[in-house]
Amino acid sequence: MFDGRIGKPALATLLRETRLPKLDWSRVGGEFVAVVRQGGRAFLFGDFFAAFQLFHDQEQRFFSTSLLAALQVLPRVRFDAQGVYEHAFNVVPVGDDTPFVELKTLGPKWVLELTADGVTRRATTKPLPDRPTREPLNDRLVTHAERLHEAVAPFVVTYGDRIQCPLSGGLDSRLLLAALRAAGSTPSLYVYGPEGSADVRIGRAIGAAEGFDVAWIDKQAATITPDAFPAQVEANFHQFDGLPTFGNIFDNGGHAAAQVLRHAGGALAASGGCGEVYRDFFLLPDRPLTASTLARSFFARFTSRDVTDRFDGSAFVARIADKIADALALPDAHTRMSRTHAEQAYPRVRCRALFGREISLEAQHGAYSMPFLDHRVVATALTLPMSAKHAGAFEARLLAAIDPALARHGSAYGHDFAGPPSLRxxxxxxxxxxxxxxVRQHSYAVQRRLRPMGDEHGGLLSPEYMDRVIDPQFPAMRRYFEMAAITDSGLWRRIACLEYLTNRLGSRLEA
Known part of the structure; x- marks a missing residue:
């Protein structure tokens, strides 16, 4: 997006109004990778947070938006232990890293010029607020509603009602729907989940009360035989470019079918992802923090029982802390920063990694909008005092200001959004x-000692299915993990996804 325009009109305006490598980021939006030829020079750059992934080798000789394509270009690849462990424990590696030594992703700090002699990196600055502002509540509501409108309006102008929008029992999808309705769109709505789940029950109840249809999609409902499983996994593997978020290639094809359905007929798929910019995502005290505190509190989701002696827990967390410090422009991981500055780690680190992978995969099928990751929306949200973010209090007020009818319905939190959050x-x-x-650092390990764990992404993980697609001895991943000790099905599935990828790489993967 450029000056509120999308696609070719945006590019035409950019070429007319901009002299690369300089960019006025207040005029640039969306999640994308752009290759721009201007005045006989060629430039390559991504969006504000570098969410849309662009893979490259260490020497920056090639670039690709596909992980599998990038791996095909490289004659030899090696697993990077840090990247492997980050993918397994935290769903995706953070920063510029991937699970492979030879592959990185282009970070947000650079506009690249492609020349006959190679790549020249041009630095670009992208500041965000590091202090809350003082502003009356009603003024804040007006400002935030306007900013959100500016983020969704160009999509509504371009796609009208051809927008697929989720509606669940939470707050973010409802605020997304409110913003789209306020901009003039009547999107098609859907909800994922098994019958009787809170999301399905609440989403469909809202639709019934307000007079619109909410399509119910149960991605796990269709059955598939063990004999048909290998072909489905291979199709999932290619559709999700080898390593999807949460490693969920081992299912009945429901996840893949839902992705295609979101873009049916050239529709825009909208997402409420990154909505926690309005809330206290890290749930840490409202006082100065360090990158090390963030890493230890949120990214230490491992237990020593699951790993081999290749793993060093302290070094693992320290490396993540260093990457957080770099993303937040801190001298080191132990430099104290304001609580608002620490909040930047959510869009700059967590959202870039997790939602960036999602955005990149969706783009194979059509346009994808994540308005809460728009950097102008993020910047405005960062001006909120932390007290306003607690329990989604301000986000609920914003929803009620934009669309009171949607706010009055109950939620998965046990209360509606027309009033304050519940005491519970x-x-x-x-x-x-x-x-x-x-305590936060060791909470995952403690929970694992108490009971088996899993996540909502499921999969057909029993031996009658999985033994047909991977070696149950995990010959590659057992160098990193003690597979017999793992009782977290989500972790097991992500490791299995790496094992499957190993098989596809064959002899090009060096031990």
């Missing part, structure tokens, strides 16, 4: 914020 919701968040960092 506030207590649950408060009990997390008061936990010391050392």
């Amino acid at each position: 919701h506030r207590f649950d968040e408060w009990s997390s914020r008061i936990r010391p960092t050392w």
Whole structure:
């Protein structure tokens, strides 16, 4: 997006109004990778947060938006232990890293010029607020509503009602729907989940009460035989470019079918991802923090039982802390920063990694909009005091200001969004914020000792299915993990996805 225009009109305006490598980021939006030829010079750059992934080799001799294509170009690849462990424990590697030594992703700090002699890197600055502002609540609501409108309006102008929008029991999808309706769109709505789940029950109840259809899609409902499983996994593997978020290639094809359906007829798929810019994502105290505190509190989701002696827990967390510090332009991981500055780690680090992978995969099928990741929306959200973010209090007020009818319905939190959050919701968040960092760091390991764990992404993970697509001895991943000890099905599935990728790489993968 450029000056509120999308696609070719945006590019035409950019070519007319801009002299690369300089970019006025206040005029640039969306998630993308652009190759621009201007005045006999060629430039390559991505969006504000570098969310849309652009893979390249260490020497920056080639670039690709596809992980599998990039791996095909390289004659030899090696696993990077840090990247492997980050993918397994935290769903995706953060920063510029991938699970492979030879592959990186282009970071947000650079506009590249492609020349006959190679790549020249040009630095670009992208500041965000590091202090909250003082502003009356009603003024804040007006400002935030306007900013959100500016983020969605260009899509509504271009796609009208040809927009696919989720509606669940949460807050973010409802605020997304409110913003689209306020901009003049009547999108097609859907909800994912098994019958009777809170999301399905609440989403469909809202539709019934407000007079619009909400399509119910149960991605796990269709059956598939073990004999048909290998072909389905291979199709999933290619559709999701080898390593999707959460590693969920081992299913009945429901996830892949839902992705295609979101773009049917050339529709725009809209997402409420990154909506937690309005909330306290990390649930940490409202005081100065360090990158090390963030890493230890949120990214230490491992237990020593699951890993071989290749893993060093302290070094693993320290490396993530260093990447957070770099993303937030801190001298080191132990430099204290304001609480608002620490909030930048959500869009700059977590959203870039997790939602960036999602955005990149969706783009194979059509346009994808994530308005809450628009850097102008993010910048405005960062001016909120932390007290306004607790239990989604401000986000609910914003929803009620934009669309009171949607706000009045109940939610998965046990309360509606027309009034303040419930005491239970506030207590649950408060009990997390008061936990010391050392407790947060070890909470996952403690939970694993108490019971098996899993996630909502499921999959057909029983031996009758999985033994047909990977070696149950995990010959590649057992160098990194003690597979027999793993009782977290989500972790197991992500490791299995790496094992499957290993098989596809064959002899080009060096041990």
